[in-house]
Amino acid sequence: MINLELPKKIEDTRSLLRRFSRDGLRPLSRKYDLLEQKEMPQELYELSKLLGMGGNRPAAKAEAAAKGENINGGNLSMVVASAELCWGDVGLFLALPSIGLGNAAVSAVATPEQKAEWGDLFAAMAITEPGAGSDSAAIRTTAVLDGDDYVLNGTKIFVTDGYRSKQVVVWASLDLAMGKAAIKSFLVPKGTPGMTVTRVEHKLGIRSSDTAQIVLENCRVPKANLLGNPEIAKTADARKKAFGGVMQTFDNTRPMVAAQAVGLARAALDLTLELLQAKGIELDFAKGYHQMSALENDLYELEAEYETARLLVLKAAWMADNGQPNSKNASMSKAKAGRMGNQVALKCVEICGQLGYSKAHLLEKFARDSKIIDIYEGTQQIQQLIVARQVLGKSSSELK
Ligand SMILES: Cc1cc2nc3c(=O)[nH]c(=O)nc-3n(C[C@H](O)[C@H](O)[C@H](O)COP(=O)(O)OP(=O)(O)OC[C@H]3O[C@@H](n4cnc5c(N)ncnc54)[C@H](O)[C@@H]3O)c2cc1C
Numbered sequence: 336m337i338n339l340e341l342p343k344k345i346e347d348t349r350s351l352l353r354r355f356s357r358d359g360l361r362p363l364s365r366k367y368d369l370l371e372q373k374e375m376p377q378e379l380y381e382l383s384k385l386l387g388m389g390g391n392r393p394a395a396k397a398e399a400a401a402k403g404e405n406i407n408g409g410n411l412s413m414v415v416a417s418a419e420l421c422w423g424d425v426g427l428f429l430a431l432p433s434i435g436l437g438n439a440a441v442s443a444v445a446t447p448e449q450k451a452e453w454g455d456l457f458a459a460m461a462i463t464e465p466g467a468g469s470d471s472a473a474i475r476t477t478a479v480l481d482g483d484d485y486v487l488n489g490t491k492i493f494v495t496d497g498y499r500s501k502q503v504v505v506w507a508s509l510d511l512a513m514g515k516a517a518i519k520s521f522l523v524p525k526g527t528p529g530m531t532v533t534r535v536e537h538k539l540g541i542r543s544s545d546t547a548q549i550v551l552e553n554c555r556v557p558k559a560n561l562l563g564n565p566e567i568a569k570t571a572d573a574r575k576k577a578f579g580g581v582m583q584t585f586d587n588t589r590p591m592v593a594a595q596a597v598g599l600a601r602a603a604l605d606l607t608l609e610l611l612q613a614k615g616i617e618l619d620f621a622k623g624y625h626q627m628s629a630l631e632n633d634l635y636e637l638e639a640e641y642e643t644a645r646l647l648v649l650k651a652a653w654m655a656d657n658g659q660p661n662s663k664n665a666s667m668s669k670a671k672a673g674r675m676g677n678q679v680a681l682k683c684v685e686i687c688g689q690l691g692y693s694k695a696h697l698l699e700k701f702a703r704d705s706k707i708i709d710i711y712e713g714t715q716q717i718q719q720l721i722v723a724r725q726v727l728g729k730s731s732s733e734l735k
Contacts, residue, residue, distance in 0.1 A: 339646065341415065349415050355385065356423025361697075364424045367543035368700055373535050375430065375499045376543065383431045408656035410587060414594040414648050421598030422605075425704045426543035428595070429495055432457035436495055437504030440584070441522055444562045453524060459500040461491035461549055469717050471506070472515035476551065478507035484555040485521060487529070490548065495711070497547025498535050501525055505551065509567055516574030517567045522560045529554030540703035585713065589665040590651040592712040596676030596705065597645045603683040603701045604637060610687050610696065633686060637679050644672040663725035670718035673709030680705040 341349065359382045367376050420428040428434060437458030445453065467473040476489025487507055497503065503523045510517040523530050534548040558565070568574040611618065611630075618631055627635075647668040654661035680702040684691035691698040709715050724734050 339649075345412055345415050348412065349419050352416055352419035353422065355382070356420055359385075360420065360423030360427045363427060363543070364697055364700065365694070367427065369542075371537065371542040373498050373545055375432075376427070379427065379430055380432070383433045386431065386433050410590065410652040410655040411649065414590050414597075414652040417591050417594040418598035418601070418645075418648075421595040422602045423598075424543065425595055425599055425708070426541035429541055429544035430499065432501075435500055435502075436460035436588075437500075437502065437522075439588075440504050440520060440562060441502070445522075446559075449522075449559065453502060453522065456502065457496070457500045458502040458504050458522070459494050459496040459547075460504050461494045461497065462506045463493050464490060465492055469714060472518065474506055474508060474518065475511065476505065476507040477511065478509055478519065478521060478561075480509075480558070481555075483558050485558060485561060487521060487523065487551040487554040487556065490550050492548045493536065493711075494547050494549055495544060497549050498532050498545040503530065503549060504562065505549075507551075509565075513567050514574065519565065520562045521556055522562060523551075523554060523556055527554055527556060539706060540700070541707055583662070586651075586661050586665045587655050589669040589712055589718070590648050590655070590661075592708060593644070593648045593651070593665075593668040593672035596672040596708040597641070597648055599701055599705055599708065600637075600641045600644070600672075600676050600679040603680045603698060603705075604634075604641060606696065606698055606701070607634075607683040607686055607691075610690050610698075614690075630686065633682065637682055640675045641679060644668070644675040647671050663722055666713070666718040666721040666725075669713060670715045670722065673715050673718070676705040676708050677702075 340346075359378075363376060363378055417428070420431075420434075432455070435456060435458045437460040438456045440460065441453070441456055441458050442450075462471050462474065464474050464476060466475060474489070476487065476491065478485040478487050480486075485507075487505060489505075489507060491497070491503075491505065494503065502525060505521045505523050506518055507521060508517045509519055529552050531550050531552070532547045533550050536546040536548075538546060568576070608618070616630070618634065620631060620635070622631070647664070651661050651664040651668040654664055680698070684698050684702050687696070687698055690696055693699065713721075720734065723729075724731065727734065
């Protein structure tokens with residue numbers, strides 16, 4: 336039997352986070368959207384401590400797999416949590432120190448000594464460069480071994496939390512001639528000489544989070560700050576697998592980004608229903624199709640789009656928890672939810688007319704915040720390309 340209800344433990348956390356979003360994040364939404372300041376909203380430090388967001392649970396996963404059981408683990412919990420927090424505010428969610436996009440990459444491989452040395456993690460993730468966006472294998476930042484250090488050189492752009500974070504996970508190549516297999520990630524603590532934040536962007540949406548350009552000029556980090564295996568695979572086959580492994584981390588993170596759109600769309604729909612009700616507009620979803628108003632029909636469609644995306648996200652996360660290959664599902668969930676978030680938020684603005692467009696309410700902000708979810712962590716077009724490759728059984732060189 337298929338049961339699409341959330342497990343009780345996750346449902347309990349969800350309703351707790353809804354309260355956190357409603358009482359902790361929402362009251363700050365407009366203030367920090369308007370301020371678009373570089374500095375961290377002070378309230379977020381305290382709020383972040385309350386959260387204690389968990390990661391994957393590899394041991395529990397292995398144990399359950401050995402018994403042939405399903406587990407509802409870290410990925411499912413995280414997508415539900417991300418959606419709830421983004422129901423509150425996507426920009427503030429991204430600014431929470433415990434959410435740092437590089438945190439998971441570091442936690443997965445850091446030794447206890449490194450964890451103690453680096454302290455509380457608030458790690459940004461710096462992949463994108465002026466000449467490398469969708470094609471992350473095209474990065475030109477280099478890391479050269481010199482004695483006991485790696486020396487990093489290059490420019491990273493559009494780094495979420497790049498200004499406020501305490502550490503930056505930098506993607507760099509050990510040898511540009513070796514192609515994507517030579518790409519490794521390095522933990523660079525803020526304050527390391529040679530790493531400079533050179534610009535903070537002004538943006539359409541998610542204005543309460545910072546997005547920065549970072550320049551690395553002869554920036555030295557200890558050898559041990561290379562996260563993962565320092566070897567460059569020797570054979571062509573092993574090299575292909577090595578970068579495939581790097582890309583597979585996106586199979587966990589894409590459903591989480593997709594979940595941001597699910598939370599935002601729910602927020603837009605909830606606010607729309609609230610505003611309509613306050614205007615005395617009664618909606619009756621029990622009516623038959625032939626009696627339904629255009630408004631009721633629109634809202635039905637939006638709810639259906641929302642639910643489709645939500646279920647795709649839950650499935651992709653559940654597959655990751657249970658060790659099932661989920662590249663196709665992760666990309667489907669990201670493409671669908673990214674698109675749905677834009678459509679739902681804009682349509683809600685349209686439905687509510689002046690109230691939707693005015694800064695008196697948050698609908699116009701939801702619409703502005705929604706676009707980035709369709710772009711970062713791989714654009715909608717790139718997700719569709721990945722799905723097409725999986726469906727047609729083509730490699731990335733066969734279908735570009
Ligand atoms: C606010 C914000 C925050 C960000 N945060 C981070 C971050 O924390 N870390 C980080 O590393 N990066 C971050 N990014 C960068 C983001 O991941 C990239 O913008 C994204 O990957 C797209 O790259 P690009 O902008 O260079 O676009 P391009 O790759 O130049 O693409 C331009 C357009 O062409 C389309 N396109 C490209 N290739 C293909 C193809 N083969 N087939 C079909 N269509 C294609 C794309 O879908 C897009 O519509 C952020 C960006 C923004 C705007």
